[in-house]
Amino acid sequence: MTSVKLKLKDSDVQQLKEVAKSFNNQPGELINVLHKAQEIFGYLPAEVQEVVANELNVSVAKVYGVVTFYSFFTMLPKGRYPISICTGTACYVRGADKVLDEFKRLLKVPVGETTEDGKFSITCLRCVGACGLAPVVMVGDKTYGRVTTDGVKEILKEYEDEV
Amino acid sequence: MELIKLKIDNRTVEVEKGTTIFHAAKKLGIEIPTLCYMNLGDLKIEHKPGGCRVCVVEVEGRRNLAPACATECFEGMEVQTHNVRVLNARKTVLELILSDHPFDCLICAKSGTCDLQDMAIKMGVRSIPYQGEKSTYKPDFSPAIIREMDKCIMCRRCETMCNDFQTVGVLSGINRGFESVVAPAFERDLDHSECTYCGQCVAVCPTGALTEVDHTTQLIRDLADPKKTVVVQTAPAVRAALGEAFGLEPGTLVTGKMVSALRRLGFDYVFDTDFAADLTIMEEGSELLDRLTRFLGGDKEVKLPMLTSCCPGWVNFFEYHFPDMRDIPSTARSPQQMFGSIAKTYFADKIETNRKEMVVVSVMPCVAKKYECTREEFKVDGNPDVDYSISTRELAHLIKRTNMDFASLPEEDFDKPLGESTGAAVIFGTTGGVIEAAVRTAYEIHTGKSLEKVDFEQLRGFEGIRKASVDFEGTEIKIGIAHGLGHARKLLDDIKAGKSDFHAIEIMACPGGCIGGGGQPLHHGDPSVIKARQKAIYQEDAGKAIRKSHENPYIKKLYEEFLEKPMSEKAHHLLHTHYFDKKRKDVLLD
Numbered sequence A: 001m002t003s004v005k006l007k008l009k010d011s012d013v014q015q016l017k018e019v020a021k022s023f024n025n026q027p028g029e030l031i032n033v034l035h036k037a038q039e040i041f042g043y044l045p046a047e048v049q050e051v052v053a054n055e056l057n058v059s060v061a062k063v064y065g066v067v068t069f070y071s072f073f074t075m076l077p078k079g080r081y082p083i084s085i086c087t088g089t090a091c092y093v094r095g096a097d098k099v100l101d102e103f104k105r106l107l108k109v110p111v112g113e114t115t116e117d118g119k120f121s122i123t124c125l126r127c128v129g130a131c132g133l134a135p136v137v138m139v140g141d142k143t144y145g146r147v148t149t150d151g152v153k154e155i156l157k158e159y160e161d162e163v
Numbered sequence B: 001m002e003l004i005k006l007k008i009d010n011r012t013v014e015v016e017k018g019t020t021i022f023h024a025a026k027k028l029g030i031e032i033p034t035l036c037y038m039n040l041g042d043l044k045i046e047h048k049p050g051g052c053r054v055c056v057v058e059v060e061g062r063r064n065l066a067p068a069c070a071t072e073c074f075e076g077m078e079v080q081t082h083n084v085r086v087l088n089a090r091k092t093v094l095e096l097i098l099s100d101h102p103f104d105c106l107i108c109a110k111s112g113t114c115d116l117q118d119m120a121i122k123m124g125v126r127s128i129p130y131q132g133e134k135s136t137y138k139p140d141f142s143p144a145i146i147r148e149m150d151k152c153i154m155c156r157r158c159e160t161m162c163n164d165f166q167t168v169g170v171l172s173g174i175n176r177g178f179e180s181v182v183a184p185a186f187e188r189d190l191d192h193s194e195c196t197y198c199g200q201c202v203a204v205c206p207t208g209a210l211t212e213v214d215h216t217t218q219l220i221r222d223l224a225d226p227k228k229t230v231v232v233q234t235a236p237a238v239r240a241a242l243g244e245a246f247g248l249e250p251g252t253l254v255t256g257k258m259v260s261a262l263r264r265l266g267f268d269y270v271f272d273t274d275f276a277a278d279l280t281i282m283e284e285g286s287e288l289l290d291r292l293t294r295f296l297g298g299d300k301e302v303k304l305p306m307l308t309s310c311c312p313g314w315v316n317f318f319e320y321h322f323p324d325m326r327d328i329p330s331t332a333r334s335p336q337q338m339f340g341s342i343a344k345t346y347f348a349d350k351i352e353t354n355r356k357e358m359v360v361v362s363v364m365p366c367v368a369k370k371y372e373c374t375r376e377e378f379k380v381d382g383n384p385d386v387d388y389s390i391s392t393r394e395l396a397h398l399i400k401r402t403n404m405d406f407a408s409l410p411e412e413d414f415d416k417p418l419g420e421s422t423g424a425a426v427i428f429g430t431t432g433g434v435i436e437a438a439v440r441t442a443y444e445i446h447t448g449k450s451l452e453k454v455d456f457e458q459l460r461g462f463e464g465i466r467k468a469s470v471d472f473e474g475t476e477i478k479i480g481i482a483h484g485l486g487h488a489r490k491l492l493d494d495i496k497a498g499k500s501d502f503h504a505i506e507i508m509a510c511p512g513g514c515i516g517g518g519g520q521p522l523h524h525g526d527p528s529v530i531k532a533r534q535k536a537i538y539q540e541d542a543g544k545a546i547r548k549s550h551e552n553p554y555i556k557k558l559y560e561e562f563l564e565k566p567m568s569e570k571a572h573h574l575l576h577t578h579y580f581d582k583k584r585k586d587v588l589l590d
């Protein structure tokens, strides 16, 4: 496998090691430690998983197994403006799938991935508890309700001037 | 011990509390079919993920069928193992598994020895009513093992062997649902993982998902090439297992028939790795004596215990997991490599040829040896000492393919000079054998006396870790033995922690030693097969005229004519090696 090795920030790695320590470096805490790791790094690249494996003394294969098993873990970095589309039942019946398709079409990336410039990423969420506004889309912390396919372009426009 | 009574197929049986339906049924002679379940008895490996559900039975009063392998019996339980509902359910389970399985039986390496295929035959599957999407994966070709995950049924036996028994931790179940599969971290190829190539995952895989790299096509071509001198060497454990592939009882020795089969295949010289095992004892035994003498003389620098180094699976293991301890194992090469080295120098000179025109093939119970012979340090100007290694299974296949009736083959002897060996060499095939062979020689050299009795019963057995001591006329030599890398890891941790007082430790990667190697005929989850092979090995030893390596006349001659003496400069150059630090290269370490 040819891959450019990612250089993690020393301070982040240090923080992760402390997290592991706070869980007594127990292999049984793997999922909890991974959660924290994802908070620190935003995602779980191979390098982070290797640190976790080392700290908890479990095999890297096992860590990778857990990361790929649970959908809330991601190995891909989020964009600077992470777009989350609710695909809960209410949103779905009101056309969330079409909205999602439109985002994918305009940004030219599949779900779970980030645009080449690192600006946007797309993920799907289960019900976010705002069913009255279905279909719901979130960009970072900002929530958009009753989104239509035409509205997708509008939303993206808001971020046009941002870097 | 609490006993409970239950009825299976209307027959009463009494079992200990905690017994599963599967084992209770077995007691009545009822064989409930299983696929994912694996119980390696004496090796203390029981794998019961309860995942495949091929073993379902009906339990009176329960709505759902229960997996017999993972369901405990209770008092008054009534079980039906083959009523219509059960038989239909089993067949459906199998049809579902097959709906996501390639229909490659006609061209699959496992065909004929595949548990999934056997099960389909047993269940009478005639069509696959469920047509769905099939998972496809890129095949992974490493120097020793091929992974074709399209054929994986997620029984996860391989994971248990790699993680629990071997503690190598290369394999893990990844993803979920339809996408789930067993793979190394980040779905890398095995070649980019810390795989030791012990082949124990291959030995338990019920399907063709994990198989060994096949060299038989190459071999047939080389045998047909008149310009090449093709030399074969056979490992000790092969003769104790090859017969199984021809329907003989496990533990049947087939040394003579194997030799004549190899001769009929067209090898120019049929030699024995056992010769090189005797040579290993001369080198490794001398190294041990040298370290011991220095130690007893007060030298604090000397590295003890000395660890054996004849198992390449084990060598890979410490290079990856204990690289800082790589100065403890003996520097002696494995018998396979010693043989190659001597064949392409000493013997090539004798028959007036050169290494480029000679092909050295080994027949091994082992998968790791396929990798070992590709190591750069075992090549001279790019030409390997051993060109390639075939497994016991590949040899069996080749014999069948070339129309030989194995049972009616005559018994023949190995060629000379590299075919002569002693009983000490034969026992290399089993756990405890290498160290017993070393003791036989080291004792005599150290004490200057001849052994009354060459059998050291205290070194024999099947326990994962064994400890024994041998009296060298007043000096007590403490010996440790481990088979299975998980057991080896324990002994290594002790050494690291300064808690080990052994002088010498023998380590073999596979259960039972090479007799349980990853290249042997499949044991299909029955460890008694491995034990039967062990008996055969000791039987061969007992029947040998010479049972101590240093008494092998051809070994003596080899030193006289060529190597001078054990550990000489020439011996170092040809018969010893060095180890590498292969610690997780990809890991971010501070």
Ligand code: SF4
Residues within 6 Å of the ligand: B145, B158, B161, B162, B166, B168, B169, B170, B171, B194, B195, B196, B197, B198, B199, B200, B201, B202
């Ligand atoms: S060959 Fe051995 S180390 Fe490699 S994956 Fe299989 S069980 Fe694990």
Ligand code: SF4
Residues within 6 Å of the ligand: B151, B152, B153, B154, B155, B156, B157, B158, B159, B182, B201, B204, B205, B206, B207, B209, B210
């Ligand atoms: S590779 Fe073989 S042993 Fe491993 S889970 Fe798949 S079928 Fe089972």
Ligand code: SF4
Residues within 6 Å of the ligand: B197, B198, B310, B311, B312, B313, B314, B365, B366, B367, B368, B369, B508, B509, B510, B513, B514, B515, B516, B517, B518, B519
């Ligand atoms: S124990 Fe024998 S068969 Fe197994 S890896 Fe070692 S040398 Fe090969």
Ligand code: FES
Residues within 6 Å of the ligand: A086, A087, A088, A089, A090, A091, A092, A126, A127, A128, A129, A130, A131, A132, A134, A135, A136
């Ligand atoms: S389903 Fe989308 S907010 Fe509830």
Ligand code: FES
Residues within 6 Å of the ligand: B033, B034, B035, B036, B037, B049, B050, B051, B052, B053, B054, B055, B056, B067, B068, B069, B070
């Ligand atoms: S054999 Fe019992 S569930 Fe697989």
